[in-house]
Amino acid sequence: MTEGEAGMAQAVEPRRAASVERWQGESDVLVVGFGSAGVCAASQAARDGAEVLAFERAWQGGGTSAESTGQIYMGGGTPLQRACGFEDDPDEMAKYLEASCGPGADVAKIRLFSERSVEHFHWITDQGIRFDEDVVDYQVSTMPAPGKALSWTGSERAYPFCEIARPAPRGHNVNVDGTPSGELLMRTLIAGAQRAGVRVQPQSDVRRLIVENDGHVVGVEARIDGDLCCFRAHSAVVLATGGFVSNEEMLQRHAPELLRCGRPIAAETSDDGLGIQMGMAAGGETIRMGSACIVLGFAYGNRKNIRGILVNGRGQRYVNEDVYQSLHGEIALLRQDGDVYLIVDDTIYEPNPEDPELGGTTYPLLAVAETVEELEQELGMPDRSLTHTVNVYNENARRGEDPFFHKESCWLQALDTPPFAAIDLRVGKGPYSVFTLGGLRTDSSQQVQTSSGAPVPGLFAAGRTASGIPAQGYNSGLSLADCTFSGRVAGAAAAALRP
Template sequence: MSNDKRRRNILKGVAATAALELLPEAKAGNTGAAIPATTPRIIAEGSVPRWDGETEVLVIGLGCAGAAAAIEAARAGAHTLVLEWTSGGGGTSAMSGGNFYFGGGTPVQRANGFEDNAEEMFKYLAASTGIAPDLEKIRLYCDGSLEHFQWVSALGVPFKHSYWQHNFEPWTDDCLWYSGSEKTHPYNTLARPAPRGHKPEIEGSSTGGRLLMEKMQQALLVAGAERVMDARCVALIKSARGRVVGCAAKIAGELRHYRARRGVILTTGGFIYNPVMVARYAPQARPLPPLGCGTDDGSGIQLGQAAGGECINMNAIAYTCPVLMPLKFIKGILVNEHGQRFINEDVNHKRIGEFAVLHENSRMYLIVDNNIYDKPRFPGVRLVAAAETIEELEIELGLPQFCLQDTVETYNFHAAQGRDPLFGKQAEHLKPLDKGPYAAFDCGLAGGAPYSAFTLGGLHTRPSGEVLDMDGCPIPGLYAAGRATSCLSAQSCGTSGIQIGEGTFFGRLAGRSAAKNSVDSTHPLR
């Protein structure tokens, strides 16, 4: 795809999402139903003309978090109803690789000879999820990882007892891989490394999510939960006492009201497809193509805010940037527009993307010599310069004089000794760049490199799912899980598998909490 065509496609997606937020009417899901922009996000219970449906636990959204919440609520004995905006459900979860971040000594880890425990997993996640991680949630997630692996496996999701020796998602049916930066500096000095990425047993990349959602939806129906598809939730309903008691949803052009006697759970995804929210909370992500699906429009977050919920870490974004493929490219060096290294090249590609966007104006080059030159896997990584010497390459790239030369000279001196004292790249990826000719690939956003972004911030919740207000108090009857919340990754995300892992794990907790909540007995359940 040409760069101009790629930009046009991105702009089309932005324009479509902007219309959803700003125009007087917008399309709802696949139904074509008009949603007036003037529909209030909170409706007083006393103004509800009739209840079109009643349940005990009402789940809004059918991605992995919503499915997990519904399964657990139904298994706990609560009558459970799921409202889903689209016709099939699955959301971004179904588009993903379906990777889980499991640890603590799973059967797959043990079968491949890797030792792990919850404490080492906790130390890694506490260090790698930003400057203000939720340590209580991380502790629960790590301590519960083995049980959660068994829960997912019991749904019928298969995990092959095999190890993939690369730092990117398997495109075979292999399972275990280093999905984060566990082996790299500085994390390998803070926690004992272990591979914790678990991909479902299915051939191909970005295929496991579809299998996962098929199994989860089957389990949801077996558990007795019900679904209403093509139903877009547009408002929450509050009682006079401030309790969330249901929602209003647009179905086939009509506004219908659903009562929830125990609780409403928001599992509607993030807001990367809402350009207004991105511009307001995370403007640094505006130039990047969104990663997810169009239903990640922030609507659930906005509903929670309208009900009094606090949002946290709304500026937190995950930046994907898989430019170092094939694997031999890790032996090259990434430099900024000044010809200087800024990161150890063996870290997870999300960490590279984060540094590039936040600190290097999304501009960087990959420098290789003739020994490691190869064709990039992604066409957006373009060859932009080639020369017999580093000095000539520096001139061809228009970099400041001597900067790239000094960078390569320093790197080569230490690499020859198997060391990288500046950034700590592992010895297995160190090799002097001393065999000309030399080449430079443009790995910058403007050049068309494969960047993308998704949001990490959202509603502030307890680990058990209750949505909290500005004072840290739970809003009665309101729960949330998944990307509609701020969960483990507080300011950064250098690890794959966290989103599916935390979405299902905390979705389960939210489902159980809502099922145990006291019944609002204002009206009997029909």
């Protein structure tokens, strides 16, 4: 732990069990946070026979999960995939996730999730979630499609991933009358948890863990109605309080680049990093704290934008435009210093995209010109840089080829119809939104680990509080998939510790 981290951790230094005069309540398993990870942890633990008490800071559960679009990444041959005519198997799914969630992807977690994905689909639907089996978006390769039950929500069809694993759509979308709904997802999961017998303590803000002298986590201290109350866990505590994108100090320390994006994706009561800090103070290690989902949704509302080209400030293409939007965000921010532009011609540009607000997206128009040369000058790019890029791109596109970046042929078209335009995707101008992926290090049962790899006794973490399946790269739906699945794994392991 660095000096700074030690300082932060001290703020949430665990309380010694011996100092507790009165336990306000007790349960086998205590779950902190009632978003998708917490509710699934609680539900699974209760289904496995444990008595469960969940704490939620807000007046009701839901967290960021309830504000989400409700896409869950599942595959390996789910009934919905099969009903829609797609072949998939756990091995292909795992190969894709290993390639797209690296470098440093947690292979054991990916394998476990891929192997159990069909079973997870049934668990989710058993809670009451329905996916319409007759609707699928066959056409669109990269964007989530509102109203569709199954869609492509990653880079599966894009190079190089399409050569690594057989592509299949894996975004399972929870919809209400065709509108994506994380709210319905959470309402249904919460009702399932209540049916399983989970007790929820709303408006209770857990401030620190309670430990025995040997470091064993045995409870939590929560602020309820202004009072600090202690609760005892007979088996274990599960931390599921979200990530840390709303904690500026932690971002400054671990992921300063994200502060340039200025558009955190988080509910008001979530993602302040406190859960991660509590876990650290109890001896847990944090990993991949610099990694994040960085969405650069330049084609929401106008999918034709994928037919344009993305260039950096030197007028050079740097990526195939049909990879998924979070890979775009990562590459643009971290490898191109956030200095990127979308170049389109008149056949592509739409002044008022159909749905510019989806994902909070807008497309700032930076320059318009009758020729590419003039556009290049207006953008202040080096002489003949953009012109050369467009000429070469057009020549290849007319042959249906993209030998540099291998964009799928359905997105290839020459940019030759004036006027030409540059859409401003520089960080600070374009639509970048972020949430953190780093968090507590856990083993495959979601038990928190120390820096030496030893388990922290009695402590589990799930969802964005832990580093999970989306270790580095991200595909849409993977956070809710990881949260719901890691929550279940943590809940089962915590319940299994019952005396």
